[in-house]
Amino acid sequence: MKLLKASLLFINTFLVFTACAQIKTPEFSRDDTLRGSITPERSWWDLKYYELRTTVNPPERTLSGSTTVFYEVLKPYQVIQIDLQPPLKVDKVTQDGQELSYKLDGKNAYMITLKKKQEKGKNESIVVHYSGKPIVAKRPPWDGGVQWVKDKEGNDYVATSCQGLGASAWWPCKDHMYDECDSMLISITVPEKLKDISNGRLRKVINNDNGTKTFEWFVKNPINNYGINMNVGNYEHFNETYDGEKGKLTLDYYVLPENLEKAKEQFKQVPMMLKAFEHWFGPYPFYEDGFKLVDVPYLGMEHQSSVTYGNKYQNGYLGRDLSGTGWGLKWDFIIVHESGHEWFANNITYKDIADMWIHESFTNYSENLFTEYYYGKEAGAAYVIGCRKNIQNKTPIIGIYNVNHGGSGDMYYKGGNMLHTMRQIVNDDERWRQVLRGLNKTFYHQTVVSKQIEDYVSKNSGKDFSKVFDQYLRDIRIPVLEYKIEKGKISYQWANCIDGFDMPVKVSINGEKMDFIYPTTGWKALKKDVTDLKLDENFYVTLKKVE
16 A cells, blocks of 8 residues: 555654764564565575465454465575464475475574475476464554454454565465566355455355355466455445456446445546546556455555455545645545556566555555546646645655665655656656556566666656656655845755755746756856746755855
8 A cells, every 4th residue: 555554654664864964774683584585495486376275264263274386496496485474374385295394484484395306497386284363453454464353234354454564464475576476366265144355356156065155266467465365244246347448347346235325426436547547557457357446444455456445435535635735535545546556566566665665656646647637737736745744754765675674654745746846857748648658568567676667767758867766765855946146146056965966946037937947966057137036836845045
């Protein structure tokens, strides 16, 4: 997700003072490294396909089942890492019917010794059986896991959310974002009066003879670990079809009975969202798997093709406008923001959570673009500018690599304002739109690192944004445009910034039309009589007159 997650989870994880001050780096454990790095036990095999089979027991709050992991051998190696978080435990691992030995390294990493010789280019599989009580979500989706509650009628209502925490909180998997399965079967067995709604398309429902039903869902596209979900409840279903850029897209809605009429009205915003985002970002990335919006007992999250919804059927963010401008009350925050992640998070996915800005900055910015699409360019700009009050500038947006460390919550509002600023510099709205669409086409269904996105934006916008990215992603200071007027002449420079910062900016001189000036970190003089200078507020910088 997820909007305010970063402000709540990642702020103050380490202290950054200024470029000249000491940086206090947090301490990391072996568990952090095993989770956050591409270990030798991960790097030798390429994940191809999962079969996840899980039985949900709400009275006992337990899960049991297995994951079959299909993989290709990239180089010979005899130990494979599979992750599963306690209190869940691995019960047994087999390959070709033979039981394998394993040991637990740290709290979560099971190192499984393979008997069969692993040969480069061969396709193999293992079956990991597991059971137990999973981590209970304390404050989902920010502090996630499995949520066990009751609906108004007393029916069991179960949901998963695990961004940051990891999918291994509820099922055994290769819990690192760099390697996605190409496709997946999700088979969830629940009490017979309930339904499971998961990712992809429902293939079949099996009526078992023990008072349960099994729902089998198939995901045809690559999917990231935290994007996989199960939602168990007494769901009602309705649907429609959207005529999109790639043809007809099925839209399925699963809601509790008491929400059915409200959902039929509120979910009219889904086709609106798709129309706006296909304009800005290109075709919805998962036509083969459809689009679902699913009632859950928490705020919501961007689970791929199975977006979860808990915004209480009202516009804004739980009825509030995060920008303070009024524009955020024109649309449902969860429908817009979490669905925006289908392009930035699920289509284009970070390899390392340190680059989480790729998900959250672009998706925060999508709120601006949605507003602009329906209410005009000034409205979109007002929205993103209004969100600046939520920026804290305490820690950098990019986190620490290889230890499962996300950066600052500023990846939302500051990241969105960075992108809005860059659009002003490009100064060509159609070219900027093609950059956004090009990102989703070039990195279609891929995992990426920040440099790939940064380089693409610079190359295809025609502007070198390397210093801009460094300033806003890796530094906490907001550039200050200093200027002084002496004897009617003006001089200006960038201050409070990284070395070599040279971002162009639009200003108005003597009340004239806004136009670009090109400051550097040294004083420049403008050969013009000047009495007044004003800054274009679309640029996320500050203005300071010095004597």
